[in-house]
Amino acid sequence: MKYLIMWLLLLPLLATAQQSAPDYVCPPCGSCDSITYHQPGICPHCGMQLISKTNAQQTPPPTICFLLYDGVEVLDFAGPMEVFSYAGFKVFTVAKTKAPVTSQRILKINPDYSIQDAPPADYFAVFGGDDEVAGKDPEIIKWIKQRDASTKGYFSVCTGAFILANAGLLDHLTVTTFHKSIKHLQNMLPNATVLDNVRYVDNGRIITTAGISAGIDGALHLVARMYGQEAALKIAKQMEYDKYVPEQGLVIKH
Amino acid sequence: MKYLIMWLLLLPLLATAQQSAPDYVCPPCGSCDSITYHQPGICPHCGMQLISKTNAQQTPPPTICFLLYDGVEVLDFAGPMEVFSYAGFKVFTVAKTKAPVTSQRILKINPDYSIQDAPPADYFAVFGGDDEVAGKDPEIIKWIKQRDASTKGYFSVCTGAFILANAGLLDHLTVTTFHKSIKHLQNMLPNATVLDNVRYVDNGRIITTAGISAGIDGALHLVARMYGQEAALKIAKQMEYDKYVPEQGLVIKH
Structure with a gap:
């Protein structure tokens, strides 16, 4: 009987605890x-x-803007999209206009925004493919520059580095790009050091990765930098990308 | 003079040779x-x-039909799309209707066809994600079965295997799926052998791969089977996916 009374007295407290858990x-x-x-x-x-x-x-989750365009390489953006979505980023896509863009001459994508109405984002990501389309478009380059003050960091995959180069963002940095475009980028950027045989290079504000599948490694690196290596390794495990080797990238400056 | 005459006499022949090269x-x-x-x-x-x-x-190039649906995992299909496009496949996308589908809760895709008007294809590919959507939809399962006679081979990534299982295609086979779904698939398919720790399993007509990024390995394997290992390795090099290890897959029957 004593226990029953104690129980009855405790009930309201337990209910409160449950409500505030x-x-x-x-x-x-x-x-x-x-x-x-x-x-x-x-x-x-x-x-x-x-x-x-x-x-x-x-x-609020970190935001990242993916710049897409006709001819963008599908794995270049899909690998990082997979990683950043698991890491809790809010990912959105932008193209020059809101018209659908075709990736890999196959995939028809409706961008979330055009460069006219895209909101700011913490990170700005660019990808390779027929990158002359985006990299040499003065309106896109101007738009990237206009966003610079509100952009915390840049992330390029493959020949997406040429877009950042055209926006004047890679001078005097150590960077990388698609293995067949190393010399081309080096010629374009005499003041930069363009490295071969590295999965990604992290300059702090700007991360550039090698070609196509290396975007996955670069994205996992950014996650590791933000949330710790354990978080990145968990995502790699989820994706069954146990082939991720952090040491295959180069960190110049965090 | 003699040589000039010979030259003039030979000119039409050279021109013909050039035309027919x-x-x-x-x-x-x-x-x-x-x-x-x-x-x-x-x-x-x-x-x-x-x-x-x-x-x-x-x-004509081999054709492959990619079944997409709301919630399909982005890297599941993008990795194989990258590989098959480099291997010269004609890849097209199909969804239940022609309405846009959203992948990874981010990417808005306009499918090329609906299940009403999709042409036949040599290969039929399915992918994981919110696969209950496609795997348990009786109209989609019926449509897959209707195409069976004209389908040369099947290719599943991740929990896309559940869609093939629901279509009755995996009984008595050795297969694989996403690492967290091995037991679930084994329970669903008591007559099949569901393997863990293997990137892909090739049963000849049906290739199943492990989760998400393993689709890249399975696609490279199919390319190797069709065009030789050298062709697959060249594509892996192009994609900077030198992490591809053919021996991480299992071939039951070619």
Whole structure:
């Protein structure tokens, strides 16, 4: 009887505790950002550490703008899109206009924004392919320069580096690009050092990666820099990209 | 004078020879299929062996149908799309309807066809993600079965294997899927052997791959089977995916 009374007295307290227990969410990713968990731990979907819902709401996710154009190489942007989505970035796509763009002469994509209405983003990402299209378009280059003050960091894959070069962003840096375009970029940037045989080069504000599939490694590196190597390795595991070797990249400056 | 007369006599013959010299093209790929070369050799863009234009016209490229749906994982299909495009496949996309589908909750794609008007293809490819959408849709499963007689081979990445399983295609086979879904697929297919720790399994008509990035390895394997390991390795080099290790896959039957 004594225990029953104690239990009855405790009930309101227990109910209050239950009401105020924090909820947990996975750092938003493509698969599990809408699920709420009632205990801390590991997301059963992607293996990321759950964080309290309140913290998640207070800290907006990093944003990254993907510049797409007709002829953009499909794996160049899809690899990093996969990584950044699992890392909780808010990824959006932009093209010169809102008309669909075709990637790899196959995939027809509706960009989220045109350069007329794209919002600012923490990171700005460019990719290779028929990059003369974007890299030599004065309107696109002008637009990239206009966004520079609000851009925290740049990320290029493959010959996407030529777009950054045309925007005057790579002078005096150590960078990389597609293996067949190393000499071309070096000729274009006599004041820069263009490296071969490196998966990515991190200059702090600007990360350039080698060709096509190397974008995956560069994106995992940026995640590792922001959230720790463990977070990057978890995403690599989720993607079954255990072929990621952090040491294949070069860090000049964080 | 004698030589001048001989030269004048030979001129028409030389002109004829020049006219009939064969032209060469790269096995059509996303970057270089529209360029004609006047000598055999290696394509300077993608490193593939040039073939005579006449042969290229006489042998139509293999076709592959990519089934996309809302929630399809972006790297699941983009990796193989990259590989197959370099290997000269004609790749097209199909969704249940022609309405845009969203991949990874980010990328808005206009499919080339709906299941109402999609042409037949030599190969049929399915991918993971929110695969319950496609795998449990009776109309899609019925459509896959209807195409079966005209389909030479199947290719699944990640949990795309569940779509093939629902179409009754994996019974009694050795297969693989996303690492977190091995048990689930094994329970669904008591007569099949579902393997972990293998990048791809080739049963001849049906190739299944492990999760997400493993689709790249499976696609390279199919290219190697069709055109030789050298062709696959050249594409891997082009993509800077020298992380491709053929032995990480399992061939049950070619």
